[in-house]
Amino acid sequence: MAATTKTDHALERLVFFSDAVFAIAITLLVIEIHAPHLPHGAAEVAYWQALAQLWPNIVGYVISFGVIGLFWMGHHRAFALSARYSSKVLGWNLGLLGTIGFMPFATAFLSSNMNAQAPSVFYCLTMLLAAFFNWRVVRVATGPDMVEPGASADAIAYVRARSFSVLLGSATAVVLGFVLPQMAQAGLVTIPLWLKLLRGGAARKEARRT
Amino acid sequence: MAATTKTDHALERLVFFSDAVFAIAITLLVIEIHAPHLPHGAAEVAYWQALAQLWPNIVGYVISFGVIGLFWMGHHRAFALSARYSSKVLGWNLGLLGTIGFMPFATAFLSSNMNAQAPSVFYCLTMLLAAFFNWRVVRVATGPDMVEPGASADAIAYVRARSFSVLLGSATAVVLGFVLPQMAQAGLVTIPLWLKLLRGGAARKEARRT
Amino acid sequence: MAATTKTDHALERLVFFSDAVFAIAITLLVIEIHAPHLPHGAAEVAYWQALAQLWPNIVGYVISFGVIGLFWMGHHRAFALSARYSSKVLGWNLGLLGTIGFMPFATAFLSSNMNAQAPSVFYCLTMLLAAFFNWRVVRVATGPDMVEPGASADAIAYVRARSFSVLLGSATAVVLGFVLPQMAQAGLVTIPLWLKLLRGGAARKEARRT
Amino acid sequence: MAATTKTDHALERLVFFSDAVFAIAITLLVIEIHAPHLPHGAAEVAYWQALAQLWPNIVGYVISFGVIGLFWMGHHRAFALSARYSSKVLGWNLGLLGTIGFMPFATAFLSSNMNAQAPSVFYCLTMLLAAFFNWRVVRVATGPDMVEPGASADAIAYVRARSFSVLLGSATAVVLGFVLPQMAQAGLVTIPLWLKLLRGGAARKEARRT
Numbered sequence: 111m112a113a114t115t116k117t118d119h120a121l122e123r124l125v126f127f128s129d130a131v132f133a134i135a136i137t138l139l140v141i142e143i144h145a146p147h148l149p150h151g152a153a154e155v156a157y158w159q160a161l162a163q164l165w166p167n168i169v170g171y172v173i174s175f176g177v178i179g180l181f182w183m184g185h186h187r188a189f190a191l192s193a194r195y196s197s198k199v200l201g202w203n204l205g206l207l208g209t210i211g212f213m214p215f216a217t218a219f220l221s222s223n224m225n226a227q228a229p230s231v232f233y234c235l236t237m238l239l240a241a242f243f244n245w246r247v248v249r250v251a252t253g254p255d256m257v258e259p260g261a262s263a264d265a266i267a268y269v270r271a272r273s274f275s276v277l278l279g280s281a282t283a284v285v286l287g288f289v290l291p292q293m294a295q296a297g298l299v300t301i302p303l304w305l306k307l308l309r310g311g312a313a314r315k316e317a318r319r320t
Numbered sequence: 321m322a323a324t325t326k327t328d329h330a331l332e333r334l335v336f337f338s339d340a341v342f343a344i345a346i347t348l349l350v351i352e353i354h355a356p357h358l359p360h361g362a363a364e365v366a367y368w369q370a371l372a373q374l375w376p377n378i379v380g381y382v383i384s385f386g387v388i389g390l391f392w393m394g395h396h397r398a399f400a401l402s403a404r405y406s407s408k409v410l411g412w413n414l415g416l417l418g419t420i421g422f423m424p425f426a427t428a429f430l431s432s433n434m435n436a437q438a439p440s441v442f443y444c445l446t447m448l449l450a451a452f453f454n455w456r457v458v459r460v461a462t463g464p465d466m467v468e469p470g471a472s473a474d475a476i477a478y479v480r481a482r483s484f485s486v487l488l489g490s491a492t493a494v495v496l497g498f499v500l501p502q503m504a505q506a507g508l509v510t511i512p513l514w515l516k517l518l519r520g521g522a523a524r525k526e527a528r529r530t
Numbered sequence: 531m532a533a534t535t536k537t538d539h540a541l542e543r544l545v546f547f548s549d550a551v552f553a554i555a556i557t558l559l560v561i562e563i564h565a566p567h568l569p570h571g572a573a574e575v576a577y578w579q580a581l582a583q584l585w586p587n588i589v590g591y592v593i594s595f596g597v598i599g600l601f602w603m604g605h606h607r608a609f610a611l612s613a614r615y616s617s618k619v620l621g622w623n624l625g626l627l628g629t630i631g632f633m634p635f636a637t638a639f640l641s642s643n644m645n646a647q648a649p650s651v652f653y654c655l656t657m658l659l660a661a662f663f664n665w666r667v668v669r670v671a672t673g674p675d676m677v678e679p680g681a682s683a684d685a686i687a688y689v690r691a692r693s694f695s696v697l698l699g700s701a702t703a704v705v706l707g708f709v710l711p712q713m714a715q716a717g718l719v720t721i722p723l724w725l726k727l728l729r730g731g732a733a734r735k736e737a738r739r740t
Numbered sequence: 741m742a743a744t745t746k747t748d749h750a751l752e753r754l755v756f757f758s759d760a761v762f763a764i765a766i767t768l769l770v771i772e773i774h775a776p777h778l779p780h781g782a783a784e785v786a787y788w789q790a791l792a793q794l795w796p797n798i799v800g801y802v803i804s805f806g807v808i809g810l811f812w813m814g815h816h817r818a819f820a821l822s823a824r825y826s827s828k829v830l831g832w833n834l835g836l837l838g839t840i841g842f843m844p845f846a847t848a849f850l851s852s853n854m855n856a857q858a859p860s861v862f863y864c865l866t867m868l869l870a871a872f873f874n875w876r877v878v879r880v881a882t883g884p885d886m887v888e889p890g891a892s893a894d895a896i897a898y899v900r901a902r903s904f905s906v907l908l909g910s911a912t913a914v915v916l917g918f919v920l921p922q923m924a925q926a927g928l929v930t931i932p933l934w935l936k937l938l939r940g941g942a943a944r945k946e947a948r949r950t
Contacts, residue, residue, distance in 0.1 A: 127812065130759060133341045137421045138771065145425055145431075146432070146433075157439055157442075190329065204806075207766070212770055226784065227784050232787075343551045347554040364648050371652065556841065557841045561768065565852050574857050574858050578858050591838075596834075
């Protein structure tokens with residue numbers, strides 16, 4: 111087996127391990143929603159009411175599923191541009207996975223205490239930490255140590271801008287959490303705006319240069 | 321690495337991530353069955369009675385294992401016809417995985433409240449949502465953006481008809497849930513019938529055309 | 531992509547999905563051992579006593595880890611002889627995975643009720659069911675529909691005899707469970723004996739034939 | 741399919757299974773941190789206090805995530821030097837995975853009983869057991885039965901010295917656990933020292949020989 115194949119294999123194993131952690135964290139979210147058990151012979155409406163009381167948990171499940179899915183997609187996109195393995199990415203990646211693995215706790219804390227500010231801010235801070243690690247991972251995965259030689263500069267710039275806009279969107283969510291705790295996660299909606307802004311700035315810079 | 325290889329790799333990673341979520345959701349089902357703990361020196365028959373009381377949970381485990389297995393097999397069959405990755409499938413696939421990941425909750429709610437209508441209808445609605453996302457995923461995975469050029473038209477038609485018959489079977493289960501809650505999941509038994517109907521209609525249309 | 535490659539890919543995905551379920555079931559075993567929480571300032575010896583009381587759970591963990599590991603190794607060995615995918619294996623394999631996924635419950639029931647006969651017999655019956663599905667999976671995976679053309683007849687015979695001896699060993703454990711419940715799992719120790727017996731019989735038959 | 745390809749496939753499946761167990765164990769750590777649920781209308785500061793009370797659990801999560809990550813990296817590094825599969829590694833590897841899978845329990849026991857010596861010593865003993873199995877796995881994976889023919893002697897020596905220094909670091913943690921229970925895990929910080937010592941000794945021996 112050639113040395114390059116071995117290196118590719120190390121990259122593959124890292125990606126695989128990360129995928130597994132993302133998949134487990136995303137699926138563990140459901141464990142925090144406890145099925146209500148009603149006494150035998152309860153009225154049908156009581157069951158629907160019991161479900162309605164779980165509404166915050168179900169909303170929390172959907173939001174966190176989306177958030178973890180978002181980070182997985184970013185990871186996916188960045189490593190699609192990598193061809194070589196570098197141990198420099200290991201620490202940042204482990205930090206990212208550790209924060210993603212912590213999301214089920216942050217979600218449960220949020221869902222069990224809707225209407226309060228602290229759990230919402232805490233959730234957004236967790237997201238911000240994940241976004242920070244993600245941004246570092248993307249930098250290294252698309253940097254000189256790991257990037258595929260033939261990867262287009264534009265694809266790299268896009269992936270990097272995207273990871274930075276996730277960081278800005280998470281920071282927006284934290285700030286929003288202090289003002290409008292119930293709408294904090296809506297801060298993520300600003301991600302495309304940040305991305306447009308960053309890409310626009312880059313395009314202008316590019317235009318000036320040429 | 322050629323561009324096509326990279327694209328294949330993205331497809332592989334998507335399939336892998338989906339498989340992991342299916343596998344985790346299917347295995348987490350067991351967590352909702354709590355082992356009874358009897359006082360030291362209890363009569364042997366008391367243990368078997370304790371197990372018998374868990375009958376709904378064990379039945380729920382078997383049904384949901386079958387249901388998730390069914391969706392996994394459909395996913396498996398559809399992506400066996402795909403050769404290219406397209407980001408168009410991501411959203412639908414995440415929706416499917418999110419609904420599959422939610423099945424352990426729906427199962428626990430059903431098992432803890434047998435004989436009631438609401439949990440049974442809720443379970444079937446979850447199944448219907450999964451069937452809807454599954455149908456969309458299958459359409460995209462076997463559509464122009466992703467399908468393998470050499471895939472036989474008949475194989476594609478079969479996989480699509482199958483995914484639509486799962487949707488119809490789940491809808492039948494929902495309707496049945498309102499009438500005969502305890503037999504609702506039996507609605508899935510109609511899937512082969514719907515498939516035969518759909519395939520028969522397609523064959524007749526085909527025959528008329530030629 | 532050639533048709534054979536596609537078929538190999540379907541086989542790979544099946545193996546992967548099975549591996550994931552084995553890995554998750556084996557790791558979920560630990561969830562059933564609840565960490566004792568002692569009051570602040572408790573004597574050091576009280577902590578060790580708390581651990582000692584968990585002895586049945588830890589023993590159960592080790593046994594079930596071994597049992598699931600054993601089944602995984604058998605699966606591993608059988609599919610190493612397969613080269614083609616066949617849908618005939620799907621049902622049996624799903625049955626096997628469903629039973630393996632059920633092991634954490636059987637283990638918890640056993641560990642919480644040591645010294646009783648019923649949980650021990652129930653555990654062994656679960657093992658017997660897994661052994662039955664496993665035997666069917668091995669038959670199909672090494673049968674005409676899936677086997678690699680170049681696989682040695684001896685390797686096939688060995689893998690099949692091994693899967694049958696696991697079935698006999700599990701049946702021995704069930705029988706033992708009725709007589710000596712605390713030693714039931716020790717019935718698995720008879721697996722190598724059954725294997726020797728089966729292999730010896732096959733060798734004698736072979737010798738007579740030539 | 742040639743025999744070597746088959747062997748590689750067996751190695752790949754073993755590595756995959758191990759990765760999955762590592763990933764699940766590392767992600768299950770979060771399950772042991774239970775989200776506090778405060779009464780509606782509680783003061784904001786009460787939420788932060790509730791989080792602060794979970795401090796030991798969060799620290800435990802971070803430490804164990806690091807420890808499992810460390811073992812995963814060692815496994816990764818060793819198998820990057822293997823090219824052939826050997827059944828000799830199976831038993832040791834299963835022992836390693838079983839101990840890693842047990843870490844969530846040891847972590848929960850430690851986090852729930854900070855300030856006590858026994859849980860800290862128990863945690864370090866678990867780590868020591870993992871380090872022992874890991875050392876054996878690394879010996880076999882880089883030994884004559886499995887090693888890639890072209891692997892550099894220095895890379896092998898490094899990986900082996902590293903696995904032995906993890907063993908020594910864990911032993912240091914156990915000893916430290918008896919003296920300074922709250923700092924026991926800090927014993928792992930000695931790993932690089934042991935590694936330097938071992939590598940220095942090897943270099944001197946090498947120098948003397950030439």
